[in-house]
Amino acid sequence: MGKEVVVIGGGIIGLCSAYYLHNEGHQVVVIDKSNMDAGASYVNAGYLSPSHIIPLSAPGVMKKGLKWMFNPSSPLYIRPRLNPDFLKWAWAFNKSCNAEHVKRSGKAIRDISVLSQELFQDIIKTEKFNSHYEKKGLLMLCQTEETLWEEIQMVKKAISLGLSAKEVSVNDIKQIESNTIIESIGGTYFECDHHSTPHEFMIDMKMHLKKVGVSFFTNEKVVDLEIQNGTISKVKTQNQVLSADEFVLAAGSWSAFLSKKIGLKLLLQAGKGYRINTQRETKIKVPAILAEAKVAVTPMNGFTRFAGTMEIAGISDNINNIRVNAIAKAVNEYYPEVELNKEEKQEAASGLRPLSPDGLPYIGKSLKCYNLTIATGHAMMGWSMGTATGKLVSEIISDRQSSLDLSPFHIDRKF
Structure with a gap:
């Protein structure tokens, strides 16, 4: 049964999360504090780089x-x-x-980057993007x-x-x-x-999501999260209040501010x-x-x-x-x-x-909040890991087996 999901953040991670969540049958709303036409998802080098x-x-x-x-x-x-x-x-x-951390991280970075390459090409082909x-x-x-x-x-x-x-x-x-x-x-x-032209994919993805019924609220800053019994019940912007079953925090560098609302000190x-x-x-x-x-x-x-x-x-x-x-x-x-x-x-x-402090993204749920999935901290690899992260987010919320081992990206990992 589909859920109502609010995605906070309209960059590459947020849009790919919305894409796969919609494909899983969920009703999705995307909120972003900007007009969704600038920022890291538009000015990056366009690499999809397992290297x-x-x-x-x-x-x-x-x-x-x-x-x-x-x-x-x-x-x-x-x-x-x-x-x-x-x-x-x-x-x-x-x-x-340290060298030990680098050794442990290599496989995880490779796996999510290779999966992203495959999914990026699949989206372009399936949806007939011109990107x-x-x-x-x-x-x-x-x-x-x-x-x-x-x-x-x-x-x-x-x-x-x-x-x-x-x-x-x-x-x-x-x-x-x-x-x-x-x-x-x-x-x-x-x-x-591989490489791409970022703004082309972002434009194609936004057009596709709007066409299939994903709702967008741009230029709306999330100012608060209402918490009840360890779950988020509502998200408040300066203009409205939205309720949902599940929430995704994919607000990039601004994610740490909102994570504090649930008592999570995201580094x-x-x-x-x-x-x-x-x-x-x-x-x-x-x-x-x-x-x-x-x-x-x-x-x-x-x-x-x-x-x-x-x-x-x-x-x-x-x-x-x-x-x-x-x-x-x-x-x-x-x-x-x-x-x-x-x-x-x-x-x-x-x-x-x-x-993030260890150069690996945060992907998953925290023990601090049961219905919030976090997807941020990708450093320079947001574009390289974007599609795979979106798929992983949809699998978490849909209670499906994850395509990758999520333990290297655990929200509550110790540093």
């Missing part, structure tokens, strides 16, 4: 973060602040930055021997998990990307990775990323990551996107031009023929990615 098997909380990351703290153009910036939530998150993050999707792999371009060695170790880990990956020489890179000049001493190539921080688009011809045909600069390069449908940086400095949509310029500078250093102009940099946009 990203290493969580953000990897050995040495905190050390790098401290080193880069006073460099405003660094790939990772952590702004220190005397905020209890941040301090608890930072302590848990530091504890997670751009390609299987060209992903290049990791290196300019130093140290980074090249690190990326080769990553390839070995990927191969051990059954993923298609290999080291590539300068000549190999010229064969893969033959139309443009690349400054690199070599790199690696993940044939297992979560916002990680800001930036993107610059150019519609000029770049001759770039294959997605790449500029390894030292941590900048993603994606040839999308009709334009090329350059995305990067991780700025952990609280919730804000302000654009830091220093970080935008750092992305543009890195692009030119690796692709000498590509120089982003002033207008393109001025039109840069940002998105906030929800970061």
Whole structure:
């Protein structure tokens, strides 16, 4: 028997949850505080990347973060602040930055990412979406021997998990990307990775959901949750009150605020990323990551996107031009023929990615509330894990056997 379900959050996770919940026969309402046309689900690099098997909380990351703290153009910036939530998150993050955690996490990240690739393609085919999707792999371009060695170790880990990956020489890179000049001493190539144009899929998904009867309330901020006997009975926005049988919290970086309403102190921080688009011809045909600069390069449908940086400095949509310029500078250093102009940099946009301390998403129910399913904390992998997360959410609410082992993503896990 179908349930009434309210999904809080209209990003990739919320929409995919609504999609699979509707397919299971539930009556679904989606609420979002924005107009649902901007943010992390629209400005990301568009990767569906099983290759990203290493969580953000990897050995040495905190050390790098401290080193880069006073460099405003660094790939990772952590702004220190005397905020209890941040301090608890930072302590848990530091504890997670170890080799054992990385080893445990690899399989879970691979499994949910591979499933997402399959489901993403299935949705496009089944619903006859026009969304751009390609299987060209992903290049990791290196300019130093140290980074090249690190990326080769990553390839070995990927191969051990059954993923298609290999080291590539300068000549190999010229064969893969033959139309443009690349400054690199070599790199690696993940044939297992795919890419897409995010806003196209989001538009197609919203249109489909509206067509099949999913209700949307945009520009409505959830201000409170009414709790009775360990369950949510109503969700209150500034304009209305909605009741339902089940609720899904997929509000990205804002999820921690609402989780406090049920007495759950969800450790979560916002990680800001930036993107610059150019519609000029770049001759770039294959997605790449500029390894030292941590900048993603994606040839999308009709334009090329350059995305990067991780700025952990609280919730804000302000654009830091220093970080935008750092992305543009890195692009030119690796692709000498590509120089982003002033207008393109001025039109840069940002998105906030929800970061859990261990780099793994939160997916499931908490003991604090029986009818709330949480789906957040995907860090840079929200797009890569979105469809699978939506399916897992629908399986939880429909009391079905989960497609994946959910224990690595447990809401109440200890850090």
